[in-house]
Amino acid sequence: MTSSFDRDSYEVDFGDQDLTGAEQERLVSGRAETAERDAEAALRPKGLADFIGQPKVREQLSLVLDAAKARQKAPDHVLLSGPPGLGKTTLAMIIAHEMNSSLRVTSGPAVQHAGDLAAILSSLEEGEVLFIDEIHRMARAAEEMLYVAMEDFRVDVIVGKGPGATAIPLDLPQFTLVGATTRSGLLPAPLRDRFGFTALLDFYSSTDLLTVLQRSARMLGIESELAGLQEISTRSRGTPRIANRLLRRVRDWAQVRGNGIIDEEAATNALRVYEVDELGLDRLDRSVLQVLCKRFGGGPVGLGTLAVSVGEEADTVETVSEPYLVREGLISRTPRGRVATTAAWKHLKMQIPANYEF
Template identity: 70%
Template sequence: MDFEEERVVDAQAGDLERAAEAALRPGSLGEFVGQPKLRAQLDLVLTAAAQRGAAPDHVLLSGPPGLGKTTLAMIIAAETGGVLRPTSGPAVQHAGDLAAILSSLNEHDVLFIDEIHRLARAAEEMLYLAMEDFRVDVVVGKGPGATSIPLTLPRFTVVGATTRAGLLPAPLRDRFGLTGHLEFYSDDELERVLTRSAGLLNATLDPQAAALLAARSRGTPRIANRLLRRVQDWAQVHGTGALDLAATEAALELFEVDAKGLDRLDRAVLHALCTRFGGGPVGLTTLAVAVGEEAETVETVAEPFLVREGFIVRSPRGRMATAAAYHHLGLTPPADGAFPGL
């Protein structure tokens, strides 16, 4: 198989994975598991808007990746009867890019902007006017002969999603009528997510297997569904086809997901911090080089969970391992009970 064939196969595999993930998304608020307060708030806003026959207020969703921000945007579009128009902050680098998107919107459409905090400044300024007055000013020409043509927009709803709400400018944040934060899921909620997903996959998930998967899914439905599909793969290829406890344990061992939900990258970060750097403190860039990953990958993928679980702490001088990290790796913490630099 040559390089071009490998690229096509990889692309097809990625498309199948995304299609499988999309098939598991709930289609309504009633099917959406977890986030009870946010669901109640959205239900009120959407119901009131429907009774008025108007587009609902703009919605800002914040929280860690994988908790359902994109799914909720799809549900909002479905509930309003509009079309979801997805884009992302990094993809909109010029005001003209945003103007082209806005001019294509129809009444009650939902413009979903993922990672909205990364919008270019010029596009951000245009979005202010579009969200508030439902119009944009299109500049035609250059220099002294340039003219501004106002373009009226239909009533639409912006749904912004961000993993870093603190980076969102206050003027943009204030233009959202509803701001919701998604919390990590409990094990019970994840078991309900997994049971529902297994049904959509035409499989029956053993309750013990569901509990084990939920405990190792880091409070994140996206991870839970991904692990469920890997268990299904293992059961199909090596097992009897049943999603039971034995198949689940074997699949989790194969994909290196341990009892705390840590994967290969998480353990590599902890191992480097504890053994190569004496528990720290060590800078993020140095730690990333030690594990062979980009600093952004370590900071956004591994670090949030490790901090939340109490395995590492951040300090002005860098990252440091806790006693829990040593114990999890089967190592002995420093004899004096303190870490270097503390």
């Protein structure tokens, strides 16, 4: 099955706007990205019973929410930590849904002043859930205000400056704060201690990811075979977000170059096109391993040097690639820097140096 795209015959109605070709291209691209986000949002489970994987977290969170509903009180504040893509935002939405309350969403980088946080907190309603993503990136002044808000449901608004400044206490309604972080170690202890329940999300097993993919395929109306979904699940790095993204890309390949069905052949060929290997490593992961082994002889190498060598930010390498590479036993973090393991050399099909020690 083949498909061609004739750009000259493809027209998009932009109303009465007089746009250049480049501007139209950006709008089309933006709409495509919006469609991708909408598709991802549609796959999110609405209730805790529909949430797949993380059985311990589900059981613990269920107890917290059921007890709060029985007391007719807002549940304790919840901290969700773990690598990106494991369902922290989804769980925040589920908490609001289970408590029949609305969800207010913001992020740590957006709260850079105490006044920003005061404005958000003062607009909350009784029982509302406030979700702060990347909570470890909040400004220190906002964090200190949050301590009092979480514990006493009160904020002190400073009016005026200098010796004449006055603190006006402002009572807040009972609310539940849900914080999400990929770097729980960066949270100050006073903030961590104010969360009544802390959940650590771990990578998913291939079996759980297969269940996620089967559910997603049904919801998207994708015709698939078990072998095809299994191939995707084993290359999804234990992450549902990646699994759903790869599912959509394999669907594209099956529709354009295959027979429209996601089978093992379609999954294998599509993932080869998108440079996802049999361990789930992508271009960045392999670049990290190749630089570590080829250029630095297996290490040890500092994170900053490694990031510059692959052309990425240190934070990207540390939070996106490194957790999975360490989990798969391909690299190791030592006091002197990152070191490639023998498994890394074997995966790259490279000869291990005779004097190499790990």
